[in-house]
Amino acid sequence: MKKTVILGALTIAGLSAGAAAAATLDDVKARGKLNCGVTTGLVGFAAPDANGEWQGFDVGVCRAVAAAVLGDPTAVEFVPTTGKTRFTALASGEIDLLARNTTWTFSRDVDLKFEFVGVNYYDGQGFMVPKSLGVTSAKELDGATVCIQTGTTTELNLADFFRVNNISYEPVPIETNAEAQPLYLEGACDVYTTDASGLAATRAAFENPSEHVILPEIISKEPLGPLVRHGDSEWGDIARWTLNALIAAEEYGVTSANIAELANGTDNPEINRLLGTEGTLGEMLGLDAEWAKRAIMAGGNYGELFEKNIGENTPIGLSRGLNAQWTEGGLLYSPPFR
Amino acid sequence: MTSISPPRGESFTLSKLINDTRYRSYTFQFIALVLLIALFAYLGSNLAQNLRDAGLNISYGFLSEPAGYDINQRLIEYDSQSTHLRASIVGVLNTLLVAFLGCILATVIGVVVGVLRLSQNWLIRKLMSVYVEIFRNVPVLIWILIIMAVFTAVLPQPRDFRGDDAEASMLWDAFAFTGRGFYFPKPVFETGSTIVVLTFLASIIGIFVYRSYARKQLFQKGRLLPVFWPSVGLFFVPAVLMFFIAGRPISMEYPSLQGFNFQGGIYARNSFISLWFALSIYTAAFIAENVRAGILAVSKGQTEAAASLGLRPNRIMNLVILPQALRIIIPPLISQYLNLTKNSSLAIAVGYMDITGTLGGITLNQTGRAIETVLLLMLFYLAISLAISAVMNVYNNAVKLKER
Numbered sequence: 001m002k003k004t005v006i007l008g009a010l011t012i013a014g015l016s017a018g019a020a021a022a023a024t025l026d027d028v029k030a031r032g033k034l035n036c037g038v039t040t041g042l043v044g045f046a047a048p049d050a051n052g053e054w055q056g057f058d059v060g061v062c063r064a065v066a067a068a069v070l071g072d073p074t075a076v077e078f079v080p081t082t083g084k085t086r087f088t089a090l091a092s093g094e095i096d097l098l099a100r101n102t103t104w105t106f107s108r109d110v111d112l113k114f115e116f117v118g119v120n121y122y123d124g125q126g127f128m129v130p131k132s133l134g135v136t137s138a139k140e141l142d143g144a145t146v147c148i149q150t151g152t153t154t155e156l157n158l159a160d161f162f163r164v165n166n167i168s169y170e171p172v173p174i175e176t177n178a179e180a181q182p183l184y185l186e187g188a189c190d191v192y193t194t195d196a197s198g199l200a201a202t203r204a205a206f207e208n209p210s211e212h213v214i215l216p217e218i219i220s221k222e223p224l225g226p227l228v229r230h231g232d233s234e235w236g237d238i239a240r241w242t243l244n245a246l247i248a249a250e251e252y253g254v255t256s257a258n259i260a261e262l263a264n265g266t267d268n269p270e271i272n273r274l275l276g277t278e279g280t281l282g283e284m285l286g287l288d289a290e291w292a293k294r295a296i297m298a299g300g301n302y303g304e305l306f307e308k309n310i311g312e313n314t315p316i317g318l319s320r321g322l323n324a325q326w327t328e329g330g331l332l333y334s335p336p337f338r
Numbered sequence: 339m340t341s342i343s344p345p346r347g348e349s350f351t352l353s354k355l356i357n358d359t360r361y362r363s364y365t366f367q368f369i370a371l372v373l374l375i376a377l378f379a380y381l382g383s384n385l386a387q388n389l390r391d392a393g394l395n396i397s398y399g400f401l402s403e404p405a406g407y408d409i410n411q412r413l414i415e416y417d418s419q420s421t422h423l424r425a426s427i428v429g430v431l432n433t434l435l436v437a438f439l440g441c442i443l444a445t446v447i448g449v450v451v452g453v454l455r456l457s458q459n460w461l462i463r464k465l466m467s468v469y470v471e472i473f474r475n476v477p478v479l480i481w482i483l484i485i486m487a488v489f490t491a492v493l494p495q496p497r498d499f500r501g502d503d504a505e506a507s508m509l510w511d512a513f514a515f516t517g518r519g520f521y522f523p524k525p526v527f528e529t530g531s532t533i534v535v536l537t538f539l540a541s542i543i544g545i546f547v548y549r550s551y552a553r554k555q556l557f558q559k560g561r562l563l564p565v566f567w568p569s570v571g572l573f574f575v576p577a578v579l580m581f582f583i584a585g586r587p588i589s590m591e592y593p594s595l596q597g598f599n600f601q602g603g604i605y606a607r608n609s610f611i612s613l614w615f616a617l618s619i620y621t622a623a624f625i626a627e628n629v630r631a632g633i634l635a636v637s638k639g640q641t642e643a644a645a646s647l648g649l650r651p652n653r654i655m656n657l658v659i660l661p662q663a664l665r666i667i668i669p670p671l672i673s674q675y676l677n678l679t680k681n682s683s684l685a686i687a688v689g690y691m692d693i694t695g696t697l698g699g700i701t702l703n704q705t706g707r708a709i710e711t712v713l714l715l716m717l718f719y720l721a722i723s724l725a726i727s728a729v730m731n732v733y734n735n736a737v738k739l740k741e742r
Contacts, residue, residue, distance in 0.1 A: 084703055112706040124440045130495075133598075145518060146599040149705035150686070150695075156406045159418035170599065172609075173689045173700070180488075187495030188517050188608065190598045 008059035024235035036062035037095035040080040044316040058099040060305040064295040073298035083151035099226040113230040117240035122322040124218035126196035138217040144169040147189035157220040245292040249301035250335040256300040429696030437679040447622035452629025473623035486612040493517040519607040521593035530587035538577040609690040632663035672730040
């Protein structure tokens, strides 16, 4: 048993070197499928629907990359990962891209040798409590039992928050969001904490969402984004610029509805370069000219993905907030396509 | 004889390494050993090479850095600013706690069930068979999860204790059984309590002295002294007397509902109780079978001989059968203790922070030092397993048949 662990570790180390050396783009093309790491199930971000099809905001990123690279948004193998297994899965080459609301931090980027290709959701850690407790602020949580997903940044933020405010708490570590829900609902913990978007998604899945409140305190910065391995900058560029294409498309008003028309050529050179009717941006990436067009057609631009999966008209009901375009007071700002 | 020994003067040639049966097995063992070493050397250098390629190195420096996370059950001082090393030690102690208590409870249940499986009573016998078959044929992880789920779902939560017409209430205002765990009163030792504790320890030694005296009387003079009631008396009476003489220096701290949770008293978390109970009843099913096998291995003639001497059935079991059966039971019992200790690494399933949860879980995840932490984990489980075997082997030597 123990011997298999070390052999497993050796294999993983071996795979990681092998995968880092080879070009991921060629591997994906040869395989004909993109292996994309997602959560084990968080409604709105990544969860299988009634037909077993993966749906969600993070899933949209996977599909856009698959459409850009392989020309088929359905050519994705979704690999569910937990907070603990996600980095090993990416480092070992089991997945090509990790789109699992993962916080971009210095140590993950530098020490764990990953490359974050951007931010697709600006989030922060929040707290959810049952309304019946009558709590209105996180600072009133002295002595509370807090359910928390282990292996995430939330665990460290939580320890800092309670230490700085000099109040005590009882952490209950759990592995996945699915395990946390029954514990929280049965009252084994008073508070559930994770990223505010995750709280909204979790609450939406409850029988009576209105019986739970999300406290106003946001105790951390959680820029969530997709990431790839260090050592293959070409593949990192593809993922980065696919995400940027989705964001830029919203800024320029390119939607899945009007894209066919705009792809015939417009008088805006920026849109023309994005959609491949002008310039050779696709070629520079090692793809064809219509890569961005396909990525946008896969699920719409950033705004469409947001509205369809987690926006105000969905059960999750998140407002754009920080995730609005820079032109509308948000933080989304794609570098220029030129 | 002379024909077997090699003829003198015949020189050694290289071909004999293969053709001569006297050397052949050594040759092949040597080749196998070299291949094995080469395999491990290859794997090791491959690992080192790959780590170098990925720009990583093997370093245990992270152990002295602040851990940054909190642990709920800690037997020693620990907060989020303590080091990863200290977090690991907290985990080690939690593992040892659940393994130690688990071994004790599993042994008690296992011995009782094992003996009852041989009962004359049909119903008890069959019930015990059902217990053994159910518990040893379902994976222990499932048992841990089931017990935890039932625990949190069935027992009332602290919020149910709140209010004037609360759904749940405490037992004698001292014990609270909630879905988050059990709360017990905690003794508080004030000044002058040392003498009470010392008296209590002295009376425990007294019990052992009295028992060995009683045994000696039985063996040498054939006089049967009462053992049970004097032991009970020795256990309680001196300590209680001293407690009142010293002016009640020990008081009780009772748990009470304050804010979100019960405060004060001793708190046994639901994760700890579920894990402890699940590991115990699972391992007890195996131990019961070992006990049954050990008892059945003692010849029936022993029972009949003891009965013909006029011994009553429980004396036959205690004085004749069990001492002989123990010799057969203990070696497989060691394996069961080792299994229980290693199975305790499933603790993270219910959020119990053992060594796999702290060092092999959060520390591994936050530092990304997978190889270092896994090596440390292996070293720890190896050391603790060898220690358990060593202790149990000492006991095994003490009870085994002494040939004179």
